[in-house]
Amino acid sequence: MAYDFIGKVILITGAAGGIGAATARELYSLGALLVLTDMQQEAVDQLAQEFDAERVLPLALDVTDAEASKRVVQSAVERFGRLDVAFANAGIAWRSDPKTLRICPTDEFRRIVEVDLFGVWNTMQAALPEVIRNQGQILVTSSIYAFINGLVNAPYAASKAGVEALARALLVELGGTGASVSVVYPGWTETAIAKIAFGGNDLATRMNKTVLPNYLRQPIQPQQVAKAITQGMRSRRPRIVVPGRWTPIALLRGLLNPLIDRYLQRHKALQKLLRELESGSGAGS
Numbered sequence: 613m614a615y616d617f618i619g620k621v622i623l624i625t626g627a628a629g630g631i632g633a634a635t636a637r638e639l640y641s642l643g644a645l646l647v648l649t650d651m652q653q654e655a656v657d658q659l660a661q662e663f664d665a666e667r668v669l670p671l672a673l674d675v676t677d678a679e680a681s682k683r684v685v686q687s688a689v690e691r692f693g694r695l696d697v698a699f700a701n702a703g704i705a706w707r708s709d710p711k712t713l714r715i716c717p718t719d720e721f722r723r724i725v726e727v728d729l730f731g732v733w734n735t736m737q738a739a740l741p742e743v744i745r746n747q748g749q750i751l752v753t754s755s756i757y758a759f760i761n762g763l764v765n766a767p768y769a770a771s772k773a774g775v776e777a778l779a780r781a782l783l784v785e786l787g788g789t790g791a792s793v794s795v796v797y798p799g800w801t802e803t804a805i806a807k808i809a810f811g812g813n814d815l816a817t818r819m820n821k822t823v824l825p826n827y828l829r830q831p832i833q834p835q836q837v838a839k840a841i842t843q844g845m846r847s848r849r850p851r852i853v854v855p856g857r858w859t860p861i862a863l864l865r866g867l868l869n870p871l872i873d874r875y876l877q878r879h880k881a882l883q884k885l886l887r888e889l890e891s892g893s894g895a896g897s
């Protein structure tokens with residue numbers, strides 16, 4: 613039976629960002645009650661102004677804070693009486709310039725994993741009792757980086773692969789409870805986080821153009837991701853790949869990845885750009 617959104621209480625982390633806000637709008641239009649969370653209270657307050665105050669609870673939440681994540685779930689239950697769905701969506705990438713692992717400072721590696729992997733775990737852990745009680749859903753935003761080569765984006769790719777592994781394990785562990793788990797794999801989407809590879813950083817942009825065929829390089833709009841998410845949620849789809857052009861690669865990754873890695877490893881123009889990137893940055897700690 614299709615999952616009905618009317619009256620369902622849905623928590624979104626990173627709700628003020630591109631994909632979070634677009635998904636919030638989509639879910640709101642389908643009748644959900646929303647717990648909108650992000651780093652800054654003002655950012656979620658601003659988003660909440662688009663909606664009927666009765667149906668929305670905007671709260672500041674840093675997903676790296678496990679106790680604060682539990683308090684947010686508690687507030688959601690106090691306000692709406694229940695929590696049905698947690699969408700663990702908050703994420704970050706490099707602070708500024710992209711780096712290879714050779715020059716990646718440990719504190720930056722740790723910061724990315726802290727938000728992108730531990731942050732998802734904190735949200736999941738806080739929401740699970742309610743989600744199970746209400747036979748609801750856990751959604752996590754992974755990325756195509758869970759299955760493509762993560763060159764010059766390794767802490768992010770490692771986190772997104774970790775998020776996928778976490779969610780797949782949970783999916784099976786929740787078997788028979790009536791609750792479900794979905795992994796969202798967006799391709800490049802026009803939001804703040806993706807700017808670095810689309811003009812924000814010259815070398816990252818050139819690398820993208822050097823190794824990716826044009827059809828895979830076109831960013832999509834967050835609204836397209838949001839639509840795919842709500843469609844996937846309706847049928848509790850375990851994997852939501854968007855746009856569809858990434859689906860064959862997602863499905864055939866076991867066969868394709870060794871070939872692609874080998875191709876990239878021998879790609880002379882790519883190697884030149886990688887050395888250029890490394891020579892332009894300081895050594896990591």
Ligand SMILES: NC(=O)c1ccc[n+]([C@@H]2O[C@H](COP(=O)([O-])OP(=O)(O)OC[C@H]3O[C@@H](n4cnc5c(N)ncnc54)[C@H](O)[C@@H]3O)[C@@H](O)[C@H]2O)c1
Nearest residue numbers: 626628629630631674675702703755798800801803805806
């Ligand atoms: N845009 C893309 O190309 C793309 C592709 C694949 C996956 N994703 C993933 O989609 C998710 C949403 O990203 P987006 O594209 O909307 O980017 P975005 O930068 O617009 O949104 C990310 C949001 O997360 C919030 N955030 C960052 N650190 C946080 C923390 N510690 N606690 C709480 N919130 C925090 C930010 O304030 C921001 O509002 C991320 O997990 C991202 O990795 C994005």
